[in-house]
Amino acid sequence: MSERQALQQLPKAAFGQVISAEANYVRVNISHLDASAAADSSPEATSSSGSSSSSSPSSSQDEDAEQLLHSRHASNSQASSSSSSSSSHVPPPRTQLLCTVRALLKKINQRVLVGDRVRVHGIDWLEGRGVVESVQPRSSELADPAIANVGHVLLLFGLTQPPFEPQQVSRFLVSLGASGLPVTLALNKCDLLPESEVTLRLQQVASWGYHAVAVSCETGQGLNEVAQALQGAVSVVAGPSGAGKSSLINALRMGRHKPEAAGLVGAAVAAAEAAGADEQDCEESDQAADGYTGSSSIEQQQQQHASPSAAADPARSFLAVGDVSKIGRGRHTTRTVTLIELPFGGLMADTPGFNQPTLDRVASADLARLFPEFNAAVEAQGGCRFADCMHLAEPGCAVTAAELERHEHYVKFLAEIKAREEYDVRVMQLAKQRREGALKVVSGRGGVARYEARLDQKHRITSRRRQKQQLWDDSTEEQQE
Structure with missing residues (x-):
């Protein structure tokens, strides 16, 4: 049986993970075939249960197809007795597919993000295309x-070019700290500053309650410590544009941050070079053994995204990096989120740079706990006087008494979050009024129901308790000003 016929016998559905997305297309790394789709598509499933002799030719064809695919992936091969039960063990002939997203997912506002585990159906194994049908939790x-x-x-x-901005760093720490994921903080371009300035910056970050790693993609300083934090995990690198995110990934994968740069020294670099050489030898032997060509353009794109050594020219595997502008800002070289395999184990997502991450998922009541130095100050002072202290101008506040450096950042973030929450409340109230209408039902004497006009908040009489609270809030604002 030819390989083309063998591919046609494969199930048309598989599971995988989205590794990149751009415009209306996503690229999916296929992990395994869908066993249920294999059972449905097998000739034995469609034939009658009483005719065992008529199903034997089709089963033999499936076994031939499986044997051909097993020969291409000898390391993962295991023969099965029946086609329906063994199809899930058959390695997919393509590691990546270029897919579109099902229109139904867009109608129900189901976004397909990089990193999503998805089910792909309608697969054309020859052309390397498919459709994302569903997204797993x-x-x-x-x-x-x-x-x-x-x-x-x-x-x-970046410690410089672009300059280190404490408020921007605090905003990133708060935004991503709210996700509950472990965070590693790295300060790049330490080779461009004197060692004394780098030490002062590390001490400043340590006073915030974070451990930072000084990194240089030019000299290789700090790469081993970063590699240990990333090993075996699915990580994402985030930061402002121009900080050197793509350069860091290049240094971890290729041993240098750009093709024309000098090679680095270190355990992480040695692992990158060894893994690159092994992957290149394996891929060359597989291509020589199977002789499968398929669609040349899709195959070349898959090789470029699969590993750093997939292409013949090593420079093609480097992520694009750009110089900073004349004013020391980044140029937004990276424009899409892409998952990249690391040679020492794990995946790393390269992301576009942005200066102001959103705080939409941070509640005003939870903001203070995202500042580690605030928690330390409260514990050292035995707590604030009030249990619901917002650390603004309340008497007996342990945070304001400590005079912490990032307290002004906290005040700005809190004002922004409260403004957003008040806006959300107004939107919900307007939506409720539209649902309820302009009339309300009131029960009178004898249980008789009658309709009355629903008054707006401005027509209601303000209670004395609310008036006192408003006076207290106004006086607090005047003291802060």
Whole structure:
């Protein structure tokens, strides 16, 4: 049986993970075939139960197809007795598919994010195409950057070019800290500053309650410590544009942050070079053994995304990096979120840079706990006087008494979050009024129901308790000003 016929016998559905998304297309890494689709598509499932002799030719054809596919993936091969039960053990002939998203998912506002585990159906194995039919439940989801099912966050900032901005760093720490995922903080471009300035910046971050790693993609400093934090995990690197996120991934994967740069030294670099050489040898032997060509353009794209050594020219596997602008800002070289395999184990998502991550998923009541130095100050002072202290101007507040550096960042973030929450409340109230209408039912004497006009809040009489509370709020604002 030819390989084309063998591919046609395969099930048309499989499971995988989205590794990149752009415009209306997503690229899916296929992990395994769908056993239920294999059972439905097998000739034995469609034949009658009483005719065993008529099903034997089709079963033999399926076994031939499986043997051909097993020969291409000898390391993962295991023969099965029946086609329907063994199809789930057959490795997929393609590791990646270029897919569109089912229109129904768009109608129900189901976004397909990078990192999602999806079911792909209607697969054309020859052309490497398919349709994302459904999205499996997510273990985690981030808004900025938009990615799902990650277990670790690497925050990367530049010590210079672009300059280190404490408020921007605090905003990233708060936004991503609200997700509950472990965060590793790295400060890049430490080779461009004197060691004394780097030490002062590390001490500043340590006073916030975080451990930061000084990294240099040019010299290789700190790469081993970052590699240990990323090993075996699905991570995402986030930070402002120009911080060096793509350069860091290049250094971890290729041993240098760009093709023309000098090679680095370190355990992480040695693992990258060894893994790259092994993958290149394996892929060359597989291609020589099977002789399958398929669609050349799709195959080339798959090789470029699969591993750093997939292409003949190593420079093609480097992520694009750009120089900062004349004013020391990033140029937004990376424009899409992409999951990339690391040579020492794990996946890393390269993301576009942005300066202001959203705080939409942070509640005003939870903001203070996202500042580790606030929690330490409260514990050291035995707590604030009031249990619901917002750490603004309340008497007996342990945070304001400590005079912490990031307290002004907290005040700005809290004002922004409260403004958003008040806006959300007004929107909900307007929606409720539209649902209920302009009249309300009131029970009178004898249980007789009658309709009355529903008054707006401005027509109601304000209670004395509310008036006193308003006076207290106004006086607090005047003291802060």
